[in-house]
Amino acid sequence: MLPLELIRRDPESVRSAAQRKGEDAPVDEILELDRRWREHLHAAETIKADQNRLSKEFAQTRDESLKGRLKEMAERARADLAQAEAVKRQLDDLLLRVPNIFDDSVPVGKTEADNVVVREWGSRPDLASPRTHYDLGESLGIMDFEHAARVSASRFAFLLGEGARLERALVQFMLDVHTREHGYLEVQPPVLVNSASMVGTANLPKFGADAFKIEDRDLWLVPTAEVPLTNYHRDEILDAESLPRKYVAYTPCFRSEAGAAGKDTRGFIRLHQFSKVELVKITDAETSMSEFEGLLADAEKILQRLGLHYQVMLMCSGDMGFAQYKKYDLNAWCPGLGRYLEVSSCSVFNDFQAMRANIRYRPSRGAPPRFAHTINGSGLALTRTIDAILETYQRPDGTIEVPEQLRPYLGGVDVIGKR
RNA sequence: GGAGAGGUGGCCGAGUGGUUGAAGGCGGCGGUCUCGAAAACCGUUAUGGGUCACUGGCCCAUCGAGAGUUCGAAUCUCUCCCUCUCCGCCA
Numbered sequence: 001m002l003p004l005e006l007i008r009r010d011p012e013s014v015r016s017a018a019q020r021k022g023e024d025a026p027v028d029e030i031l032e033l034d035r036r037w038r039e040h041l042h043a044a045e046t047i048k049a050d051q052n053r054l055s056k057e058f059a060q061t062r063d064e065s066l067k068g069r070l071k072e073m074a075e076r077a078r079a080d081l082a083q084a085e086a087v088k089r090q091l092d093d094l095l096l097r098v099p100n101i102f103d104d105s106v107p108v109g110k111t112e113a114d115n116v117v118v119r120e121w122g123s124r125p126d127l128a129s130p131r132t133h134y135d136l137g138e139s140l141g142i143m144d145f146e147h148a149a150r151v152s153a154s155r156f157a158f159l160l161g162e163g164a165r166l167e168r169a170l171v172q173f174m175l176d177v178h179t180r181e182h183g184y185l186e187v188q189p190p191v192l193v194n195s196a197s198m199v200g201t202a203n204l205p206k207f208g209a210d211a212f213k214i215e216d217r218d219l220w221l222v223p224t225a226e227v228p229l230t231n232y233h234r235d236e237i238l239d240a241e242s243l244p245r246k247y248v249a250y251t252p253c254f255r256s257e258a259g260a261a262g263k264d265t266r267g268f269i270r271l272h273q274f275s276k277v278e279l280v281k282i283t284d285a286e287t288s289m290s291e292f293e294g295l296l297a298d299a300e301k302i303l304q305r306l307g308l309h310y311q312v313m314l315m316c317s318g319d320m321g322f323a324q325y326k327k328y329d330l331n332a333w334c335p336g337l338g339r340y341l342e343v344s345s346c347s348v349f350n351d352f353q354a355m356r357a358n359i360r361y362r363p364s365r366g367a368p369p370r371f372a373h374t375i376n377g378s379g380l381a382l383t384r385t386i387d388a389i390l391e392t393y394q395r396p397d398g399t400i401e402v403p404e405q406l407r408p409y410l411g412g413v414d415v416i417g418k419r
Numbered sequence: 420g421g422a423g424a425g426g427u428g429g430c431c432g433a434g435u436g437g438u439u440g441a442a443g444g445c446g447g448c449g450g451u452c453u454c455g456a457a458a459a460c461c462g463u464u465a466u467g468g469g470u471c472a473c474u475g476g477c478c479c480a481u482c483g484a485g486a487g488u489u490c491g492a493a494u495c496u497c498u499c500c501c502u503c504u505c506c507g508c509c510a
Contacts, residue, residue: 038469038470041468041469041479042469042470044479045468045469045470045478045479045480046478046479048478048479048480049477049478049479051490051491052478052479052491054490055437055490055491056437056438056491058437058490058491059437059438059490059491060437060438066490067490068490069490070490070491071489071490072490073490074489074490074491081479237429237466365447365448366447366448366464368466369466
């Protein structure tokens with residue numbers, strides 16, 4: 001969230017940032033509630049201070065004649081405090097609904113058409129009549145949507161045989177690169193998290209409908225490993241020397257919104273459950289932007305090693321989302337689909353998430369704590385990486401050549417579907 | 420899931436209604452001593468918020484969380500969460 005102090009001091013900039021993101025920011029309501037909160041709080045604290053003084057006197061003198069006044073003061077303080085707290089609750093709830101501001105380098109725009117291609121890597125493979133990954137996957141017997149619909153629902157999938165093994169190989173490969181070469185700590189996090197964690201990463205209160213909730217319990221299926229990884233340090237004060245913290249985790253991700261839009265209904269693209277290797281960094285306020293570029297490069301490295309053509313897209317203000325300060329998408333080319341698929345989304349949040357999750361660090365010994373900065377990105381989404389591989393490395397007979405770097409992870413197999 | 424024990428400041432650990440935001444110890448920081456260091460000694464050492472005559476002062480809150488009793492709660496009551504031990508169950 002944004003500091004209340006910022007909204008007091010410069011409501012106009014908060015309002016205009018929200019507007020350029022295509023979001024609403026209840027700035028006026030917040031300012032009014034803030035005024036009322038402080039009014040009640042001040043009244044309550046003034047009485048409470050008097051009461052404390054008199055109560056101390058009573059403790060020493062045992063002068064029973066003070067009791068009437070004390071009782072009355074206690075009641076008044078309680079009433080004022082109750083009002084202050086009620087107003088503060090409303091105020092806090094609204095604060096959680098104010099979108100983040102964004103970096104100067106973010107292009108102002110309304111839709112994805114206003115996003116900017118920052119760079120491209122590789123080139124589109126020259127294929128005669130490329131088939132889609134789901135066509136290939138089903139005919140190879142490594143992807144199965146029909147049985148998934150029977151067992152679960154639409155928007156679920158089975159990976160079978162070499163398909164399942166391909167995902168396992170990719171996971172292994174990605175984790176190895178990120179831990180050995182990029183210095184991330186491998187983590188196996190819980191995939192059920194509580195509401196406070198969902199608030200911490202800004203999945204709540206606004207986007208509860210996008211996630212799956214466990215019935216009768218305060219637990220949510222994670223929409224991304226970002227939630228448990230970022231919230232790992234919730235309510236902590238970290239040593240500056242221990243920053244940046246770098247975590248990588250492979251988890252399933254669960255999203256209930258997938259499907260609502262009626263988009264990407266075919267194929268292994270937009271599912272209620274998908275797998276992802278996720279990168280998270282907790283940094284200080286000074287180095288977050290360079291650490292962000294570093295994380296992006298770490299994710300790109302995977303695509304490069306796999307030999308997949310991709311573009312880096314800088315998201316415009318209107319397309320970047322509620323919480324992000326700056327965001328890049330990595331889009332991998334899928335020849336069969338004839339378009340790019342988003343295989344990674346890398347974001348920096350400034351202190352927006354850290355304020356919600358109360359993640360701080362002490363810049364130096366004795367210095368007051370500051371809010372950390374948080375960064376995350378997919379490194380990469382497994383499902384769509386598989387799509388890009390199948391479509392990029394397909395051969396005329398419908399079999400799939402395994403990318404060089406992946407072969408050791410597939411036990412030396414160099415072609416999928418070979419009989 | 421059942422039974423029992425327990426959750427206090429960076430850590431250990433006192434504290435069962437009244438100058439207890441919290442003894443004592445450890446650790447950290449500053450100082451005295453020393454050529455320097457160690458030891459010893461002295462001092463200091465939380466977080467959030469409000470407010471003002473604002474590089475400082477005053478005030479409020481915080482002893483797992485929430486609610487309650489009381490003029491007053493770390494201390495009493497209730498609910499919840501978590502940890503530990505034993506049993507059960509399992510991967």
